[in-house]
Amino acid sequence: MNEHESIPTFKWLGGWPCLDFVDSKNWDSHEAKYERFHHYPDLVWWNHQAGFLSDVEVETLLEPAQQQPARAQAVFERGMTLRTEIHRIFSRIAAGESLAESDLAGLNHLLLDESISSTIIPAGQGYTWSWGGEANALERVLWPIAWSAAELLVSDKLGRVGQCAGESCGWxxxxxxxxxxxxxCEMKHCGNRAKARRHYRRTKG
Ligand SMILES: [Zn+2]
Structure with a gap:
């Protein structure tokens, strides 16, 4: 097994899992310089680093993914579509726009997946979701992301969703x-770039 050689690193600046998931590519740039997801195992590692999958669960997903490349690729593509849908949903909310039912259709379709069958279990001082279905169901990497988006949509934190003011960012x-x-998204990235641009314009003018 050599997949450990290419474990990607992700940024955790969003303050909420589904927003961290969205903050994994350049949204407004045509150059697509920043993209953290390239194939199915990246979704597994993201879930692992987010605390949604244990070490053992990682192995129970990477093995069957290798054996069923077409299915793994289909789940990967669904995940990338979900990312676009979540980005659109919360970008509109950050802009103060209201959503149409069609904006939520993709997310709702995933939440209706009866193989998810989530339950609540004790975890540390509190409680967390436990996902049902088969342990090696490749789709399970999508469920915590979809639930995270659903939880944020119904929470009183929704009014606190914001979008980075940086050019070509969209995080x-x-x-x-x-x-x-x-x-x-990050002062040392977009914040400082905007400051430098303002300074450049001032000194030019
Ligand atoms: Zn930014």
Whole structure:
């Protein structure tokens, strides 16, 4: 097995799982310089790093994915569609727009998947989702993401969803600042670039 050689690293700036998932590519840039997902195992590793899959569960998914490449690819593509759908949903919410039922259709379709059969189990001091279905169901990498989006949509935190003000960024976050003043995905990235641009324009003008 050599898949461990290429474990990707992800950024965790969104403050909510489904927003972290969305913050894994350049949304508004045509150059697509930043893209963290290339094939099915990347979804497994994302879930692992997000705390949704244990080490053992990672293995129970990577093995069958290797044996069923076509099915793994189909789940991967569904995951990338889900990412686009979640990005559209929360970009519109961040912009203060309301959603049409059709905006939620893809997400709802996934939530209706009866193989998910989620239950609540104790975890540490609190509780968490436990996913039913077969342990090696390749689709299970999509469920925590879909549930995370559903939970955010019905939560009172929804008004705190924001979008980075950086050019060619499009990343989303949950603004946990006291006065709701967060503007950037990452100050040291988009924030500083905007500052440098302002400085350039000032000195030019
Ligand atoms: Zn940004």
């Amino acid at each position: 989303l976050f949950l603004d946990t600042s006291r006065n709701g003043s967060r503007r950037w």
